[in-house]
Amino acid sequence: MQNFGNQVQFRLYQTMHQPDPDRLPVVCEEWEEKAREVLQEGPYDYVAAGAGAGKTMQNNLNAFNRWEIIPRMLRNVEQRDLDIQLFGDTYPFPVLHAPIGVQSIIHEDGDLGSAKACAELGVPFIASSASTTPMEKIAEEMEDAPRWFQLYWSNDPDIAASFLQRAEASGYSAVVVTLDTPMMAWREKDLKNVYLPFLLGEGVGNYFTDPAFCAKLKKSPHEDPEAAIKLWTQVFGNAGLTWEDIAFLKANTNLPIILKGILHPEDAKRALEYGADGVIVSNHGGRQVDGAIGALEALPGVCNVIQDKIPVLMDSGIRRGSDIIKAMALGAKAVLIGRPCMYGLAAAGQQGVTEVMQNMIADLDITLALTGESSIKELNSVILRKAE
Ligand SMILES: Cc1cc2nc3c(=O)[nH]c(=O)nc-3n(C[C@H](O)[C@H](O)[C@H](O)COP(=O)(O)O)c2cc1C
Numbered sequence: 001m002q003n004f005g006n007q008v009q010f011r012l013y014q015t016m017h018q019p020d021p022d023r024l025p026v027v028c029e030e031w032e033e034k035a036r037e038v039l040q041e042g043p044y045d046y047v048a049a050g051a052g053a054g055k056t057m058q059n060n061l062n063a064f065n066r067w068e069i070i071p072r073m074l075r076n077v078e079q080r081d082l083d084i085q086l087f088g089d090t091y092p093f094p095v096l097h098a099p100i101g102v103q104s105i106i107h108e109d110g111d112l113g114s115a116k117a118c119a120e121l122g123v124p125f126i127a128s129s130a131s132t133t134p135m136e137k138i139a140e141e142m143e144d145a146p147r148w149f150q151l152y153w154s155n156d157p158d159i160a161a162s163f164l165q166r167a168e169a170s171g172y173s174a175v176v177v178t179l180d181t182p183m184m185a186w187r188e189k190d191l192k193n194v195y196l197p198f199l200l201g202e203g204v205g206n207y208f209t210d211p212a213f214c215a216k217l218k219k220s221p222h223e224d225p226e227a228a229i230k231l232w233t234q235v236f237g238n239a240g241l242t243w244e245d246i247a248f249l250k251a252n253t254n255l256p257i258i259l260k261g262i263l264h265p266e267d268a269k270r271a272l273e274y275g276a277d278g279v280i281v282s283n284h285g286g287r288q289v290d291g292a293i294g295a296l297e298a299l300p301g302v303c304n305v306i307q308d309k310i311p312v313l314m315d316s317g318i319r320r321g322s323d324i325i326k327a328m329a330l331g332a333k334a335v336l337i338g339r340p341c342m343y344g345l346a347a348a349g350q351q352g353v354t355e356v357m358q359n360m361i362a363d364l365d366i367t368l369a370l371t372g373e374s375s376i377k378e379l380n381s382v383i384l385r386k387a388e
């Protein structure tokens, strides 16, 4: 896409004649502020806060400040390529929408709004196991736009296998298996607010429509929602999994399997040994282990082990274009955008997600050019230095 960044930027400046209240935010922190204004405390904190004291979330942001870009000059950056290849598909930008459950708690557009915003831009949408809208409905709305499915690996193998089968049948082209959430973390803000969306029947759309899940209930989720929610709390996670269980996934899907939540180089080694098709370096946005390593800090160690044998993606802390450049220069093939999209969704529904994604990509395109690079795929750590 020619001069994507300049076009978006020019359009934004042209809104100068619009009255202020109609103008949507541009800056990530401003979107977050707007989200805080429109949401009640429970849902806002559910999205914005992390595990424990929030140290990991802080580490994620700080990690980006430890790297600095050294721009190059006079390198003809008129034509720029932002496209990437992953698992045999070409995508227009090196960004995906992170899997995010329970989007219905922040806006009525919910998962469908986000999915449609992504579809318009050609950005792959990773549908969460914990979406409120069932995966088939999301797929239907997205038509042939790119989409992946994120698996929460239930301790009930029938449910896990059924989710995999449904994802493949409804046209998702890869499975992201989230390993860092065998149970919900100790989340201080949610405990203080006494707020857990699932207990309110949010984020259970895939379960309540699942034949394997429903087979374990006496009455349908519609007839007896309380019993269904209780069953959900019993089957959601699986703390008993080991690396040997990866074979179960391979036996139950033909799609590429991408392991999300890899931080330790030793786990990167296991991911290769056990046949993962890709990994995502992530600490779940600091929502699981408090005091964990910032995701960007963990990225070089993982890439060093993987040695380009399979793609390494990353998330946790991406807030602007330069963050994407740093992650890719350190070895990520693409990044996932999480909370920024949710602040957009909260403040302005589907259009908010479109704006956040579009602005992030525009910023990326312009910053790439100003760094003196024209191909996102060819970035490497030569353009970075570790700040003192
Ligand atoms: C409200 C919320 C819900 C999330 N739900 C899921 C989920 O269902 N599955 C998953 O793998 N990750 C989930 N995540 C984690 C994101 O996929 C991603 O790793 C994280 O948002 C990255 O951190 P960042 O948003 O601070 O950049 C969730 C994150 C948030 C904020």
Ligand SMILES: O=C(O)C(=O)c1ccccc1
Pocket (backbone or CB within 6 Å): 100, 101, 102, 130, 181, 203, 284, 287
């Ligand atoms: O809140 C989360 O971070 C999350 O990943 C999750 C887990 C279960 C259901 C919905 C979201």
